[in-house]
Amino acid sequence: MGRWRRPRQAHGRRQRDRRTHRGDRDMATQLRTHRAAETAGTEHGTVVTLGGWVARTRDMGGVVFFDLRDASGKVQVVADPDSVPGLEELRMEYCVRVVGELRPRPEGTQNHDLETGLVEVHATELEVLSTSETLPFMIDDRFDVDELTRLQYRYLDFRRDGMASNLRARSHATAAIRAALVAQEFLEVETPTLIASTPEGARDMLVPSRLRQGSFYALPQSPQIFKQLLMVGGIDRYFQFARCYRDEDFRSDRQLEFTQLDLEGAFWGEEDVRATVEVAIVAATQAVRDVTPATPFPVFTWQEVMDRYGIDKPDIRFGMELKNLSTVFDGTAFRGFGAALEGGGVVYGINGGALGLSRKGFDELTETAKSHGAAGLVWAVVEDDGSLRSPVAKFLSDEEQAALKSGLDASVGDTLLVVAGPWRTTVEVLGHLRAQLGTPADPDELAYLWVVDFPVFEETADGGLAPAHHPFTQPHSLEDMKERPAVALSHAYDLVLNGTELGSGSVRIHDSETQSEVFDVLGIAPEEAERRFGWFLQALRFGTPPHAGFAFGMDRLVAILVGATSIRDVIPFPKTQRGVDPLTGSPNPVEPDQLDELGLDLSAATKAALSADDA
């Protein structure tokens, strides 16, 4: 151990300092003996010293109450202004130290909404440790505050119960995962955050090099290659809470920098990965929610979730599954369906339940469907007499209407939504509608699931094929990949929770021969592969063990576990949608000298924009 010793803070008891017992009143003064929440279990009559913030003052004239809040909770302090100087000057969020006797509250004045509501501290001494300016917002979750203001004063936001408990939840989840993995003999290994840029994937965050001007580091989008090198190096089981960086546009569940639990194991296949990730997820869920999700999590193939839910990250807390109605409309007179079927397409539908939509509502749904690529949307409402009210009812035979109703298990009042077209587009359109219309019966339910057997390629906007995962993913079959790329599958898998993709992983390619061939099929020329990944291909030539791994987003996981609508609520200092930290003002322009040192010069347009901002 070094010579720095930290006072032990566990259970709120500060390690006793010997000098206090000698009666020193200077630096050795014990600033507090108890934390606020501990007063509930402390013997009446004890003289306690508390340190914390003035949450609320209630000045009755002859007697003053205030709530003293610290990290553990709150306790009421009561005092007589004649005997305790400074009491009437107290304002919200003053930081104070209070000495007083712990007493039971008089009969009838207990506060059962407060954990410490049966006691109160009768103050004999009050010291204002520091005062507070008028607050920009109330330290009280009952008041909604604009998020920008919260971010500008994030340190005050932390004093509010919501953020404080989110930060605790995150810490507990992290600690639980670490403990669970260490118990399974995983090694926590750090990997660099200044690495080489590779063009594929998300946009890299770049850091200019001073020692090699004109060259740049990239911040990692993930520790992918490094953890594979650890496997080559015989580390066997690796994990890391890895900060990752992707310079793409923001969403409520996306930030420039985010944290993944990254793990990898040697001599592993898919089942080993799933079992281990489940251990980590269960540990985190228990730590935050105090519930134990059933394991193993359900496993779906990609094909199955697309066909049943129209999305690769389904929320299965509610039904409303997609149904293939193609056979129902085989030979139909309705051209909207008939043309799609004749063109090799499909007809799928969902039962939206009792939506009670107006004509305008249906128009909006139709717009949604079209914006996701549908030619149109057919809707039908089951009337009291069992007939269908629909713009296209007159084109559908009685048999087709009956089969539509039975195919979607429709009851009176249900709204049926039907889309026709190419399979992929059709299911995705319905998947969006399902996600928009469906509501889980129990919003607290946690529905974890695996999606496996992703395709190797996915279709791009211009009809071409692009790799769906990173190029180190093991395909099911190299032959399929070459000969039937559109349907070839890979050993890639996702973990999904309540309609959110938590993370993904894969079985990796572990020999350079296969890796080279995959690069080739992915359209990366041998020379290019050698130039960019030569060192990695070289590493694979030294007896690489089969290995597989996973990474999931801690921000997303904790956000869902605590019920936050945005990961910003579980990130201490997040950035706004424009990538700005309103508290510190990052990113900011730098001095010309700094740029010179890096061999950089800003474009004329950028300089002009900067000086315009200054003016």
Added chain:
RNA sequence: GGGGGCGUGGUGAAGCCAGGAGUUCACGCCAGCCUGUCAAGCUGGAGGUCGCGGGUUCGAAUCCCGUCGUCCCCGCCA
């Protein structure tokens, strides 16, 4: 890159559609009263360039155009 919501004393909102004096509500702030409150209560007070710029109008927080900020969504995120 595109679509949408929002921007009004320190804070949160209403006012905007249908133009007529910075009007209102709650919290906070300042002063006073009050001995059992706990989002204390009562009385009084201070505090705003209605994000910014332009336009329409006799007159703009309100209508129009632009711009900035923020949030949500599409694209993007191997």
